[in-house]
Amino acid sequence: MIQKPIPHADYLVLLPNNSLVLPENYSGDSKDFQALLNREVFHKSIDVKEAPPHLKIMKQLELVDHEDLSDHGHLRLYPKGALIMDLLSDYLLEAVLEEGAYPIKDSSMYDISVEPIRRHVELFGDRVYLLKADDREFVLRYAACFGQFSILKNALVSYRSLPLKLFELADSYRLEQSGEVGGLFRQRRFHMGDLHVLCRDLQSAKQEFLKLYIKAHRLAHEFGWNYVAMVNMCRSFYDRNKDFISDLLQAYSKPMLLYLGVPEDKYYWVINIDLDYIDNLRRPVESVGMQIDVGNAERFDIQFVDENGKEKHPVIIHAALMGSLERWLNNILENAAKQQKQGKLPSLPLWLLPIQVRILPIADRHMSKALEIAHKLKDSEVRLDIDDRPISLQRKIRDARKEWIPLYTVVGDQEVQSDRLSVSVRGDKEYENKWVSLDELIQFIQLRCCNKPFRRSYVSMMLSRRPRFA
Ligand SMILES: [Zn+2]
Numbered sequence: 001m002i003q004k005p006i007p008h009a010d011y012l013v014l015l016p017n018n019s020l021v022l023p024e025n026y027s028g029d030s031k032d033f034q035a036l037l038n039r040e041v042f043h044k045s046i047d048v049k050e051a052p053p054h055l056k057i058m059k060q061l062e063l064v065d066h067e068d069l070s071d072h073g074h075l076r077l078y079p080k081g082a083l084i085m086d087l088l089s090d091y092l093l094e095a096v097l098e099e100g101a102y103p104i105k106d107s108s109m110y111d112i113s114v115e116p117i118r119r120h121v122e123l124f125g126d127r128v129y130l131l132k133a134d135d136r137e138f139v140l141r142y143a144a145c146f147g148q149f150s151i152l153k154n155a156l157v158s159y160r161s162l163p164l165k166l167f168e169l170a171d172s173y174r175l176e177q178s179g180e181v182g183g184l185f186r187q188r189r190f191h192m193g194d195l196h197v198l199c200r201d202l203q204s205a206k207q208e209f210l211k212l213y214i215k216a217h218r219l220a221h222e223f224g225w226n227y228v229a230m231v232n233m234c235r236s237f238y239d240r241n242k243d244f245i246s247d248l249l250q251a252y253s254k255p256m257l258l259y260l261g262v263p264e265d266k267y268y269w270v271i272n273i274d275l276d277y278i279d280n281l282r283r284p285v286e287s288v289g290m291q292i293d294v295g296n297a298e299r300f301d302i303q304f305v306d307e308n309g310k311e312k313h314p315v316i317i318h319a320a321l322m323g324s325l326e327r328w329l330n331n332i333l334e335n336a337a338k339q340q341k342q343g344k345l346p347s348l349p350l351w352l353l354p355i356q357v358r359i360l361p362i363a364d365r366h367m368s369k370a371l372e373i374a375h376k377l378k379d380s381e382v383r384l385d386i387d388d389r390p391i392s393l394q395r396k397i398r399d400a401r402k403e404w405i406p407l408y409t410v411v412g413d414q415e416v417q418s419d420r421l422s423v424s425v426r427g428d429k430e431y432e433n434k435w436v437s438l439d440e441l442i443q444f445i446q447l448r449c450c451n452k453p454f455r456r457s458y459v460s461m462m463l464s465r466r467p468r469f470a
Contacts, residue, residue, distance in 0.1 A: 010261030032278040036228040053337035073181030073188030078469040079458040080354035090453035092193045101165035106147025109138040116299045144170035144194035149300040157304040164198040184330035197317040205315040227275035234262040268295030279334040287323040345427035351452035357384040362412040383457040
């Protein structure tokens with residue numbers, strides 16, 4: 001049983017044993033949760049003396065940087081960064097297809113003379129980009145909602161299709177304060193993987209919401225981190241839905257911060273959950289946002305036909321299961337920096353690394369063997385390159401380490417004679433100059449990348465031909 005809420009406290013901590021305490025009385029050992037309390041409840045500012053480590057990594061690995069010719073918070077992706085983003089979007093697409101979602105693509109700008117869009121512009125005030133075309137004024141979208149609502153308004157939806165899920169990876173625009181944008185933490189243009197679920201009523205919306213909530217945590221686990229959760233709602237919703245909140249808590253068994261100070265009937269949603277990743281500066285990075293929306297179906301004239309042939313407004317879930325891909329990459333790089341702090345060699349998941357194997361021929365006479373290995377690896381869906389530059393082997397090895405290349409193999413006279421390769425695995429003493437067959441190397445990679453999306457390399461195979469972008 002949940003205890004009675006402590007009166008007049010807008011912030012409460014729901015502990016894994018289902019009891020409530022005031023934030024100042026929270027004595028759990030989760031430093032990440034404490035970081036969330038510090039920001040949300042105690043408004044402690046973070047003394048940022050150093051830059052977040054992902055800034056250095058994104059340049060060192062030649063992934064992404066600010067675009068000088070655009071506005072603040074607009075990024076350029078170099079080929080390796082573009083590959084990682086494309087792989088992440090493939091991954092997210094798979095995750096929502098698994099849930100039965102229908103992917104769509106819609107416009108990036110919407111007419112602000114349309115009533116609910118005008119209201120959105122008023123609500124977000126100076127945080128929207130406005131632009132004119134002919135004699136009409138448009139707003140650049142902040143997420144995928146308008147496009148999907150517009151499609152749903154025109155769709156014929158029967159109760160048999162519910163819960164109905166639409167998905168789009170939407171380029172999204174928010175005019176954040178220029179001083180607050182930076183790196184991958186906050187941008188003015190980003191890519192939001194936005195899922196909307198039409199449900200017949202609040203009860204079924206709660207069931208779907210719980211499933212997606214569990215899924216969002218599972219996706220984060222696959223990348224190696226946990227979230228802290230903040231739940232926003234008005235007090236009356238909480239009082240009527242304690243069992244539901246308890247179900248959310250049980251799904252994850254970590255403390256949750258509840259904010260019950262949301263004004264009644266102010267927002268279109270009745271519950272809004274943020275899942276935050278805590279970065280190396282102890283900043284909560286809002287990474288997943290989920291809401292149950294009871295207002296927009298009516299506002300956008302979205303209906304379904306029930307069993308009796310009657311038209312009804314559905315309840316809509318908004319779920320950005322991986323938030324924006326830029327933030328997701330932020331978390332991946334910050335997580336790599338955390339590994340480094342723990343004394344490990346930083347790395348990225350093998351399936352995401354732009355180059356998975358580097359072949360290091362010692363001299364020109366070893367090149368044909370290097371090419372032979374390369375073609376076999378390429379045919380087996382491995383991303384590889386050959387360091388064919390006229391430099392010493394030591395320098396080649398040093399550069400491979402600097403670029404976080406996870407596996408490299410040296411090709412010299414001995415290897416030309418042999419049908420085995422000497423392979424080194426980054427950060428694994430057991431695999432330093434270990435002799436394996438090419439098939440074993442391929443198997444090693446496939447085992448670690450199985451069920452994950454694959455794309456071929458976005459950069460030239462020969463290092464000597466590759467330009468430097470950063
Ligand atoms: Zn939405």
